[in-house]
Amino acid sequence: MEVDCATIRIGVDVGVAVDLSLKGNAAHRGVLAHQKTTTTPDATTGITDAVKHVIESASISPSRVATVTIGTTHFMNAVIERDARRLRPVAIIRVSKSFLREIPPFAEWPADLARLIRGYVGYVDGGIHIDGREEASVIEEQVVQEATKIKELGLNTIVVAGVFSPIDQDFKQEDRIRDILLNEIPGADVVCSHTVANVGFMERENASILNAAILKYARKTVKAFHLAMRQLYLTCPIFITQNDGTGLSASSAAKTPIRTFCSGATNSMRGAAYLSGKNLDGLQSIVIDVGGTTTDVGVLLSSNVPRQAFAYVEIVPGVRVNYSLPHLHSIGLGGGCIVRHVDGKVTVGPDSVGKELEREALVFGGTTITATDIAVAAGMANIGDSSKVSHLDHFLVEEARKSMKKMFETAMDVMKLSPDPLPVLLVGGGAIIAPESLQGAASLTRPIFYDVANAVGAAISQISGCVDILQDTRTQSVQQAISHAKRLAIEKAKESGASENSIHITEVETMPVSYIEKRIRIIARAVGDVDTRVSFPQFQFEEDQDDDDIDDEPERFSQRLDDPILKSEEVNPLTYSPKVVYQNDRLEWVVSVTDVAYLADGCYVLGCAGGGSPAAVKIQLTRMLREGYIMRIIDPSALGTDDIIYSGGGLGSPAVGVERLQSTENVSAMKALMAYLGHDNFQAVMPIEIGGGNGLEPLLLGSSRFFNVPVVDGDWMGRAYPTAWQTTLAAHESHRLVPCAIDSGDGSTIIMTASSSDKLVDSILRAACVEMGSAVGAATRPTNKADVTKYAVLNTFSLAWRIGRSIARCNFSNTISSVAESIIEEAGGPGVAKILFRGKIIQVENELSQGHSYGVVHIKSFDHIEDEDQSSRPLMAAVAHGGLLKLPFKNEIITAEHEADDGEVKIIASVPDLIAVLDNGSGKALGVPEFRYGYRVTVIGITCSPRWVDTERAVEIGGPKAFGFANEYQPLGTYVQPKSVIEEYRPKKFAEE
Known part of the structure; x- marks a missing residue:
């Protein structure tokens, strides 16, 4: 088809027509017409009306329309609303x-x-x-x-x-x-x-x-879009906006509708940049999109493409996905937010009159004081009847205005990567409530047509191509691997309909694969303009597809709907008590689903950013408990003198675990070692490390499903370390790992019987691990009660449980800002543990020091400490203030190096003491895979067990020099053994004895 003269692009959210040939006109930026419409139950009525209006009002000939790009929430709404007719x-x-x-x-x-x-x-x-x-x-x-x-x-x-x-x-x-x-x-x-x-x-x-x-409904919807456009005599290509702010051909959207679920915010960001008319190339900028109920804050990269969130996100609660989504921070502030004045305190939102603003707000004759009324009363906006807010108390107006300003500034600060001021663009129908200036904004612009930026962003959307690949760098350099990924991304963009000459790379991220040499993960994204000069077959929707009407009552299938994993368990963490009983001639802690949840969160804190995520094993254990299997924990003192104690865990790359999920290779490794040693049974099991997912593995091994033995309340590290030879056992006695066994989980098992050193055992097993799939289950030489008493770190399950419970309690009582203080109390108080730093992650990089390769996370100090939940508990002072904190890590964090504002550098904590990073939003630990820019975090330190410092050999194995760092270990505090859960919650008649 001939489209050489077609320069008009129609974007549909509210409905707007943009002539790109006129974008240089500062007065209108090529916006010919726009029309607001409300969302309709069906997918096409509102869209058709909007397009029809802009065509008629601007007298646009259908032949001049190059593209129609639609931003729709219908697919997402079907999931949120649990619509059985559409799913x-x-x-x-x-x-x-x-x-x-x-x-x-x-x-x-x-x-x-x-x-x-x-x-x-x-x-x-x-x-x-x-x-x-x-x-x-x-x-x-x-x-x-x-x-x-x-x-x-x-x-x-x-x-x-x-x-x-x-x-x-x-x-x-x-x-x-x-x-x-x-x-x-x-x-x-x-x-x-x-x-x-x-x-x-x-x-x-x-x-x-x-x-x-959603596929069948998506096909039906996209087909309806085509038919609607043809009724308007439009034969141009149709696109649906996708989550990264670019367009997806209608036929592609019908095949992968999930890519369009969350496109609204990115449309607004792209529209904001276009409408501002400013040359922002080379600069990042903040976009604040204010609606009726909420405000979304995002970052436009220097390429004018929204910054993407690379970590996992939840599309709905409980459903994590990993496709491309914009990195956004949302707050409960919008034009319809209700303003209250109670007991001398003024609050704004988060509840809102929403779509009823034009009926409920004072300026429109309503009876509810809203943020819009405050904006009008303060002279910030001219909308409605200002006389209807002239009676508002000056104190109310000023306090509400200050509160809104502070909310905007805090949301901006969350998204910035440095304190440097950035240009800020204000869009959305509620943008009138934003102040004329914001701290941290280099400039503040409310562009023309700011209230229809979403539709403008849809109209001007480009085409993207993204690749996420693992590459081998044994036969090519890292730069060559990056260049290959870039070429693939460019080719993808071209295949999707981007004009070849306009395609450029907007993002490249490289990530080494932990424990696997010469493998690198590269994410590359390319973007280009829509090529409207030729007709692309993939843009044409196939009308002969079988798209019968969706049934009103689709048949449902009864298989596994009573799956125990789906049942919920509501527990009050302020009153919950674990079950400790006297059985088998001893006290035993009978583990519950709640205990597993607490242990998982606590183990991740003790993992010091490593140890592997406990998420998968938590699900596995929860499922087993709900199926009736039993898991038990005992105090070390309950062990018999002749008891045989096995230890096991995972060995290899965490990158494998995110694909294979949780399995039973640890069970197979233990069975292999038992057969070699001639053991028909054993009496207890312990984790090699309490930190991360490995801390929970013994509950699987000791469960009634497998070996049916209790788990000892202790481990051989008191934390997580990157290698199997960094244990308190190996720190005090040599040759304590062999004989040992590893199992791949898919049919390969190796038993190692002897070695000249424990360090060599780890090296040999890791080399074998690579050939076995880069992740194996491991079982090490059994121990006895004397070893446990003399060398183990005791009561670490108790400590993990208490840490997890403190996180749950803070979430339950809305005191997340003081979760670090709560964890420190559980660890023994300020003499044992400390808050090291509070700030925001601004960079994650890789470095090389003395032949050791490691990552570094950079955390920039907050300008001030904010207690966002207004907890009455005072926040504990941090060891270091201001400046920058650098945390080198090799899976686990090695040191905490503080650089003050005056340039002074000081090590404020180091291994073997524990250094953990807590997410201020959830109170939970962040592991290395979650380290991403923008996270607001609190870094805590916990004093290690004396097992790591009572000999020179122990410090040598577990201290900073083991990782290539020259600094001497300085203890953070004085160790206090964690309080035993079994002792605290033992039955009363035994507690009295």
């Missing part, structure tokens, strides 16, 4: 011969949403290792059998999700399974997970399931 039940086929069985799909989903969507779950052989090798080959007969079961259930929407499928370049297992399924179930919708999201199995699978559930 389809989905069959899931997981692809792995040996993994994925322990943690089922929908493990953390809200029960009502899971019941709507979960149709069937099956497993077939396959899977890929992190280095690209096959775990197992796909067996066609297995796929055919699963297809038969799915057909019998009447399902025709299927998700195929395989381990490490996004890096499957050679075998294309998901694609092969899809082809087999389509041959068996013609016309089925089959979604391959690698086409939806990137590495991170549960999050990718969640995204794929949501995508599949």
Whole structure:
């Protein structure tokens, strides 16, 4: 089709027409017409009316329209509203011969949403290792059998999700399974997970399931968009805005509607930059999008593309996904927020009259004082009837205005990476409540047509291409790997319809893969203008697709809807008591689902940013408990003199765990070592390290499902360390790791019988681990009560539980700002633990020192301490104030190096003391995978066990010099042994004895 003269682009959120050939006109920036419409229940009425209005009001010839780009919330709303008419039940086929069985799909989903969507779950052989090798080959007969079961259930929407499928370049297992399924179930919708999201199995699978559930409705909706536009004589390409602020062809959106779920905020950001008319190239800028109820704050990069959130996000509570989303901070402040004056205190929001503003606000004749009324009364805005707010008390107006100004400034500060002032763009219908100046803003601009920036952003949207790949750097340099990723991103953008000459790279992020040499993960994003000069076949929607009307009452499937993982357990952490009973001639702590939750959060704090996330093993243990299995913890004093005590945990890269999920390779490793040593049984189990996911592993091993033995309240580190030889046992006696065993979980086991040093054992096992898939279960030489008493760090399960409970209590009582103080009290008080620093993560990088490679997280001090929940508890003073804190880490944090504002540098804490980073928003620990710019954090330090400092050898193994750092270890405080949960909660008749 001929579109050479087509320069007008129509964006639909409220409806706007933009002529890009006139964008240089400062008076209107090419905006020819705009029309506000309310959201309609059906997908097209409001959109059709908006487009029709702007065409007619600007007398636009259909031949001059280059594109129509639509921003829609209908797909997202179907999920949020649990709309059974728009969501389809989905069959899931997981692809792995040996993994994925322990943690089922929908493990953390809200029960009502899971019941709507979960149709069937099956497993077939396959899977890929992190280095690209096959775990197992796909067996066609297995796929055919699963297809038969799915057909019998009447399902025709299927998700195929395989381990490490996004890096499957050679075998294309998901694609092969899809082809087999389509041959068996013609016309089925089959979604391959690698086409939806990137590495991170549960999050990718969640995204794929949501995508599949909405597919039929998306097709119907996109088809309706096309028909509506044709009724207006528009034959131009149609795009749907996606989450990164760029456009997705309508036919592509019909295949991956999940990419459009959260596009509203990014449209506003892109529209803000365009409407401002300023040359912001080379500068980042803050965009504040003010609505009726909430305000979204985001950052535009120097390329005018919204900064993306690379960490996992929740699309709805409990459903984490890992596809591209904008990095936003939202606050409960909008034009409709209700203003109250109670007991001399003025508050603004977060409750709002929302869409009823024009009926409820004073300036419109209503009876509710809103933020809009305050703006008018303060002379900040001219809207409605100002005489209706002239009676408002001056104190009320001024305090409300100050409160709103402070809320805007705090939200801005959350998103900034440095204290340097940045340009700020104000958009959205509620932007009139923003003040004329904001601290931290280099300039403050409310551009023309600010209230329709969302639609303008849709109209001018570009086309993007993104790749997220793992590359081998043994045969190429890191720079060559980055260049390859850039080329792939550019090619993707071109294939999606971007004009080749306009494509440019907007973002590149590189991340080393922990414990795996010469492997690097690279994320690259390319963006370009829509190529309107030619017709692209992929833009044309296929009208002959089978899109029958969606059933009013779709059939639901009864399989596994009573899944115990879906049941919720509400517990008051202020009154909860763990169950300690006298049985087996001793006191035993019988672990509950609540205990596992507390232990998981506490173990992650003790992991010092390493140890691996406990999230997956927490789900596994929770499921087992709800299925009736028993887990027990005993005090070390309850051990018998001749008891045999095994220790186990995971060894390898955490990057593997995010794909394989939790499995039972630790059980297999322990069975192998028992067979070698001739042990038919043993009497107790202990973790090698209490920190991170490994801290919870003994509960799996000791459960009644497997070895049915108690777990000892203690471990061999008192924290997490990156290597197996950094234990208190090895620190005091040599050759304590062998004999030992490792198991891959998919059929390979190695037993090591002897070695000249424990350090060599770790090196050899890690080399074998790489060949076995880069993650294995491990079991080390058994110990006895004498070893535990003499060398172990005791009561560490008790400490982890108390830390987790303190986090839960602070969340429950809305005192998150003082969670660090609460954790310090549980650790023994200020003499044992301290707050080291409060600030915001501004950078994460990699460095090399004395041959040791490690990462560094940089944290910039807050300008002032904010107690956002207005807790009555005073905040504890930090060891260091102002300046910058650098935390070098090799999975676990090594030192805390403070650089004062005057340039003075000082080590304020170091290993073997524990250094942990807490997220100020949740109170929970952040691990290395979660270190991202913008997080507001509190860094705490906890004094290590004397086991790490009572000999020169111990300090040598666990101190800073073991990591290549020259500083001498200086203790943070004086160690106090954690209080035993078993002793505190023992039955009364035993407590009295």
